[in-house]
Each structure stands twice: as C-alpha cells, then as structure tokens.
Amino acid sequence: MSEDTADSVIHRKAQAARDGFDAREMSPAKALRLALAKSAARLMGLALAVRTVEQTTLPLSQLEDRMGDDGILILLDGPDQALGVMRLDLQMVAALIEMQLKGRVMEGAAEARPFTHTDAAIAQPLINAVLDGLDETLKEAEITECARGFRFGDRVADARSLALALSEPEFDHFRLNLDLAGGAKSGVLDLVLPKRPSNPKTEGGVEGGDRAEKLEQNALNAPVTLDAVLGRMRVPLQDVCDWTLGTILPLSHETLIEARLLAAGRHLVAHVKLGQLNGFRAVRLVDESAEREYARPELAPEEDLAAQALDLGSDPLVDLSPLPSLEDNAPPHHRKSGLQGLGAILRI
Structure with a gap:
C-alpha cells in the first residue's frame, strides 16, 4: 500500500x-x-x-x-x-x-x-x-x-x-x-x-463568580496526556537490542482485561479494559466494585492469548482485531463510556 x-x-x-x-x-x-x-x-x-x-x-x-x-x-x-x-x-x-x-x-x-x-x-x-x-x-x-x-x-x-x-x-x-x-x-x-x-467587569474588578467561572474553564480546557499501560516488565538491555520484527513478549493472562490508565508521573487514573469501539482501538473505564458483579469472559490458554494479542506478522503494531467490542460486552452502566481513539499500541 x-x-x-x-x-x-x-x-x-x-x-x-x-x-x-x-x-x-x-x-x-x-x-x-x-x-x-x-x-x-x-x-x-x-x-x-x-x-x-x-x-x-x-x-x-x-x-x-x-x-x-x-x-x-x-x-x-x-x-x-x-x-x-x-x-x-x-x-x-x-x-x-x-x-x-x-x-x-x-x-x-x-x-x-x-x-x-x-x-x-x-x-x-x-x-x-x-x-x-x-x-x-x-x-x-x-x-x-x-x-x-x-x-x-x-x-x-x-x-x-x-x-x-x-x-x-x-x-x-x-x-x-x-x-x-x-x-x-x-x-x-x-x-x-x-x-x-469578554463579560463586562464591575467597578471593583472581576466579580468572584467570574473568577470562579474563568478558573473552571481554564481547568477544563487544560491538555492532559493519558497512557493506556498493558503491563511492565524488566528486560536486560542486551535482550532489548536483539528484538526484531515478530518478537513476542510474554504477558500475563490479565494484561488485556486489567490495563491501567496513567497520567503524568505514573499517576493511576483508572483501571481499564482494552478492546474496540466502533472500529477503533479503545479502553473502557472500569468501576472495580461493579466489575466484581459482572462476569468476566473465559480466558484463552496462555499460548493462544499471546498468539492473538502479539502476533505481529508483517505489521509492527499489536493486532487488536480479536478483541471484543466494548460497546457490546459492557454491562448496562458502562456502555458508551469508552474513550474512542485512546489505544494501547506496542511498537518494537
């Protein structure tokens, strides 16, 4: 192409x-x-x-x-x-x-x-x-x-x-x-x-309500970078230098269903599940208390999960196509809460 x-x-x-x-x-x-x-x-x-x-x-x-x-x-x-x-x-x-x-x-x-x-x-x-x-x-x-x-x-x-x-x-x-x-x-x-x-000011300057409104707008409009993290592992630098196209990294069973959403400084924002929404890679925020009441799908054997999640083939991106749709699999209180376009992508 x-x-x-x-x-x-x-x-x-x-x-x-x-x-x-x-x-x-x-x-x-x-x-x-x-x-x-x-x-x-x-x-x-x-x-x-x-x-x-x-x-x-x-x-x-x-x-x-x-x-x-x-x-x-x-x-x-x-x-x-x-x-x-x-x-x-x-x-x-x-x-x-x-x-x-x-x-x-x-x-x-x-x-x-x-x-x-x-x-x-x-x-x-x-x-x-x-x-x-x-x-x-x-x-x-x-x-x-x-x-x-x-x-x-x-x-x-x-x-x-x-x-x-x-x-x-x-x-x-x-x-x-x-x-x-x-x-x-x-x-x-x-x-x-x-x-x-802008809105007219009073003779004594900006009213307290105007200050609060402006502060709220600035806070809501501030840019924030969020990273969806599948997992962390320690690998010797020598092994990393030997990585090539098609290298498979061993990940645990829970990697794709217990990812984390991190802000700057590795601050934990929320636990998320990785999947798809309207054809896009996406994550869904997880309410841990509610998730305990929602049945998890059965996990594939470790070798099948690795093959599904990390079979790179000719594309250096992780193939997420087997992942379930977040819209379909979400419980009623979670549907339409996916963050569209926020994908977890692994490059070698």
Missing part, C-alpha cells in the same frame, strides 16, 4: 469519526468545517474534505508572520466596523479557478504565480457562502463566543498591509487543511476573526 493510499484511508476514517462527533456537539471550528464543505459542493460542485481544523488565539503582532505571502488575502467587513481576514492558499485558488474554467480540478500542485483581483472575484461567492453558513450554524447552536456578521470586503496586496489595516489586539484564528477533489490538490484556508469582548 502506497503512502498516499494509506493517508487516504486514514483521512476517511478520521472524517467518519468527526462526522459522528459533529452530530453530538457543535463548536465554531466544526461549524466552519461544515459550512465550507457544503458551500463548495453547492456553489461549484467541488468535493472538498477537511483534514484538520486548528483554532488558536492569534495576537496582532503575529498576524503578518502567520499569514505569509503565499496566499490571496481577503479583508472581511464586519458589524461596527470590525475587520477580519480570510486567506486562501495557491492550491485552493487554483482549484476554484479550474472548477470554473474546466469543470474539474487538475491533478498535481499548481505552480506559484502572483494573485490578481480576478482571483478574488472568483473566490468571493464561496467566501460569502461560507461566512453565511457559519453564522447560521452558530445561531442555531446558540454559540456566542465567535464573532459573526462578516462579509467579503476587498483584496489586500500583502500581509504587511493587512496587519496595518487591523487594530484589534487578539483574534480567533481557524486554519483548515483541505483535500480538494478527492486528493487532486491539497489546500489551506485561514479565517481570522476578532475575539468577542
């Missing part, structure tokens, strides 16, 4: 996972992704898939460096004389022009060239449609933390002129990495909107 084919399969799986999550919860980043994909298909018949969406806070001092000079820069007009930015890179612009002139996107990357007002005019209907779709989705989801009401304004010659035209101290920066026409081209779209003003 070529690298491009592997990437395509991974992207399709990731897209399916994102679509399922979108059905349960909406956010500005997800609203933008949906608005872009729908607008491109409706206006131009362009099959556009969003690989990733990144949302960050962008200070005005970093705007010029972040936008660069390899894309067309469009100034967006908003309510109360607010200004935003949309940037389409060369591949995105080329795809739009090819769809307009030839009815399809040509394979391969487009060659670098200067941008013109004609490029901006071709992109204008799509830009306005994306902004309208974003506003509509945010309104339906009652999301107020993202600025709305922006429209196509004018093309800006370069990032330096763009930075001089803006005055807000901070912006919400959305960067979308795109697959165009089934991978014929790969593009990037940036949307920069001024951050909405």
Whole structure:
C-alpha cells in the first residue's frame, strides 16, 4: 500500500469519526468545517474534505508572520466596523479557478504565480457562502463566543498591509487543511476573526463568580496526556537490542482485561479494559466494585492469548482485531463510556 493510499484511508476514517462527533456537539471550528464543505459542493460542485481544523488565539503582532505571502488575502467587513481576514492558499485558488474554467480540478500542485483581483472575484461567492453558513450554524447552536456578521470586503496586496489595516489586539484564528477533489490538490484556508469582548467587569474588578467561572474553564480546557499501560516488565538491555520484527513478549493472562490508565508521573487514573469501539482501538473505564458483579469472559490458554494479542506478522503494531467490542460486552452502566481513539499500541 502506497503512502498516499494509506493517508487516504486514514483521512476517511478520521472524517467518519468527526462526522459522528459533529452530530453530538457543535463548536465554531466544526461549524466552519461544515459550512465550507457544503458551500463548495453547492456553489461549484467541488468535493472538498477537511483534514484538520486548528483554532488558536492569534495576537496582532503575529498576524503578518502567520499569514505569509503565499496566499490571496481577503479583508472581511464586519458589524461596527470590525475587520477580519480570510486567506486562501495557491492550491485552493487554483482549484476554484479550474472548477470554473474546466469543470474539474487538475491533478498535481499548481505552480506559484502572483494573485490578481480576478482571483478574488472568483473566490468571493464561496467566501460569502461560507461566512453565511457559519453564522447560521452558530445561531442555531446558540454559540456566542465567535464573532459573526462578516462579509467579503476587498483584496489586500500583502500581509504587511493587512496587519496595518487591523487594530484589534487578539483574534480567533481557524486554519483548515483541505483535500480538494478527492486528493487532486491539497489546500489551506485561514479565517481570522476578532475575539468577542469578554463579560463586562464591575467597578471593583472581576466579580468572584467570574473568577470562579474563568478558573473552571481554564481547568477544563487544560491538555492532559493519558497512557493506556498493558503491563511492565524488566528486560536486560542486551535482550532489548536483539528484538526484531515478530518478537513476542510474554504477558500475563490479565494484561488485556486489567490495563491501567496513567497520567503524568505514573499517576493511576483508572483501571481499564482494552478492546474496540466502533472500529477503533479503545479502553473502557472500569468501576472495580461493579466489575466484581459482572462476569468476566473465559480466558484463552496462555499460548493462544499471546498468539492473538502479539502476533505481529508483517505489521509492527499489536493486532487488536480479536478483541471484543466494548460497546457490546459492557454491562448496562458502562456502555458508551469508552474513550474512542485512546489505544494501547506496542511498537518494537
């Protein structure tokens, strides 16, 4: 399997996972992704898939460096004389022009060239449609933390002129990495909107309730890395150096059903069971008191368990395909509690 084919399969799986999550919860980043994909298909018949969406806070001092000079820069007009930015890179612009002139996107990357007002005019209907779709989705989801009401304004010659035209101290920066026409081209779209003003402060400063709310938000949004650990063993360094593809490590019977979820510093978060959920490697949190009332499945003999869990074949990843589905095997109070995408992977 070529690298491009592997990437395509991974992207399709990731897209399916994102679509399922979108059905349960909406956010500005997800609203933008949906608005872009729908607008491109409706206006131009362009099959556009969003690989990733990144949302960050962008200070005005970093705007010029972040936008660069390899894309067309469009100034967006908003309510109360607010200004935003949309940037389409060369591949995105080329795809739009090819769809307009030839009815399809040509394979391969487009060659670098200067941008013109004609490029901006071709992109204008799509830009306005994306902004309208974003506003509509945010309104339906009652999301107020993202600025709305922006429209196509004018093309800006370069990032330096763009930075001089803006005055807000901070912006919400959305960067979308795109697959165009089934991978014929790969593009990037940036949307920069001024951050909405925070809640008004009292004369004496921020109220205690506001402080508590801000602290709670910071705590809930803090990144946390969790590791699913199957087990630990002591092995001489000389033996480790002799490991090759296909080496089997002896693990106990309880390895796959009594894994542990560890945070930084080897802090034990929970006991978990390893398995599958919706086709993904996953772990399910275990309530030890409840698990004693829930019958364990019979364990295979040691040699069968090792063959099932650690038969590497031509793939250096542990083959978890024989594992049971966490959704099906979970007791009623545990179902749908799996952490999708958190896999226990062993590499030699």
